[in-house]
Amino acid sequence: MKAAVIGGKGYIGKHLAFYLSGRGYDVMTYDVVPCEEEKYLCVDMTNKESVSQIDLNVDYIFMFAGLTGTYAGFDAYEKYININEIALLNLLDNIRKSKYRPKVIFPSTRLVYKGYDKPLKEDDEKEAKTIYAANKMACEGYLQAYHDSFDIPYTVFRICIPYGNLLSTDYSFGTVGFFIKQAKAGNDITLYGGGTIKRTFTHMEDLCFQVVEGAMNKESDGQIYNIGGETLSLRQAAEIVAAKFGTNVVAVPWPEKDLRIESDHTYFDDTKIQALLGGYHYKRLIDFSKDI
Numbered sequence: 011m012k013a014a015v016i017g018g019k020g021y022i023g024k025h026l027a028f029y030l031s032g033r034g035y036d037v038m039t040y041d042v043v044p045c046e047e048e049k050y051l052c053v054d055m056t057n058k059e060s061v062s063q064i065d066l067n068v069d070y071i072f073m074f075a076g077l078t079g080t081y082a083g084f085d086a087y088e089k090y091i092n093i094n095e096i097a098l099l100n101l102l103d104n105i106r107k108s109k110y111r112p113k114v115i116f117p118s119t120r121l122v123y124k125g126y127d128k129p130l131k132e133d134d135e136k137e138a139k140t141i142y143a144a145n146k147m148a149c150e151g152y153l154q155a156y157h158d159s160f161d162i163p164y165t166v167f168r169i170c171i172p173y174g175n176l177l178s179t180d181y182s183f184g185t186v187g188f189f190i191k192q193a194k195a196g197n198d199i200t201l202y203g204g205g206t207i208k209r210t211f212t213h214m215e216d217l218c219f220q221v222v223e224g225a226m227n228k229e230s231d232g233q234i235y236n237i238g239g240e241t242l243s244l245r246q247a248a249e250i251v252a253a254k255f256g257t258n259v260v261a262v263p264w265p266e267k268d269l270r271i272e273s274d275h276t277y278f279d280d281t282k283i284q285a286l287l288g289g290y291h292y293k294r295l296i297d298f299s300k301d302i
Contacts, residue, residue, distance in 0.1 A: 012036045012068040017075030019043045021183045025176055026072050029218035055097030066110040073116050080271055083141025094145035102156045113163040115225045116153060118146045120170040125274030132234050132282055139271040157232050165225050166234040170210035170278060172217050174298055181302055189248050190302055193255035204261035205245035210278045212239030213293040224286055238280030239292050247295055254299045
């Protein structure tokens with residue numbers, strides 16, 4: 011079996027490549043970042059000619075290239091549209107014109123949801139408060155359109171807060187990475203508004219399992235799944251990390267521009283992914299914290 015990971019030098023992409031290789035897959039990695047590694051190709055997904063270099067004769071394409079961010083998208087909307095939308099359309103167009111039909115695996119985000127203090131199901135109300143969220147909503151639509159018109163199989167996985175690392179002792183990514191960096195430096199962890207809002211925290215091992223094993227299940231074709239994990243408030247998560255390093259968690263006021271785009275509670279109902287995988291127990295942040 012063969013797989014391609016696009017965005018293979020990113021946090022999630024490099025973990026997926028590692029996980030797939032461990033499952034015995036022949037993995038080709040693509041990224042815009044130059045690299046001399048074997049089975050790696052530098053590709054600019056916003057350039058049609060560059061995208062044509064991607065080998066489509068594979069079973070799965072994990073399309074994990076893109077820009078993340080919240081307010082930054084308003085200052086660089088053309089860049090966000092090119093990298094987060096045109097890149098996917100270039101890939102889908104190449105597949106459409108080819109004789110191959112690899113399954114496209116795509117990561118979406120918690121930010122497509124209108125926040126509520128309840129576990130969110132895949133069909134719950136949507137709301138785009140950022141360019142990034144709008145990009146992801148558009149891409150979900152593009153995948154369905156190409157699926158319906160050209161029989162290109164796909165699965166979307168909506169991700170909340172990933173953490174942890176299977177490759178090294180560097181845990182510097184994202185929300186949990188911010189907490190660790192602050193606490194390791196002996197500083198208090200600061201949280202806007204005190205961190206009462208809830209999120210789903212997913213260890214990278216659990217995320218890779220759900221994405222890869224879920225994608226391999228034929229029932230996932232044309233479907234969207236919430237990635238499951240442990241539900242915690244941001245304050246609860248920060249306190250776990252702070253306790254490890256003997257620091258504190260401190261509330262700070264929301265900046266006005268960040269408050270306007272805050273999605274409030276966004277934590278997942280994982281019933282659908284659990285049904286697909288036949289039941290799965292997630293790692294806990296408190297257990298992870300013992301090893302950092």
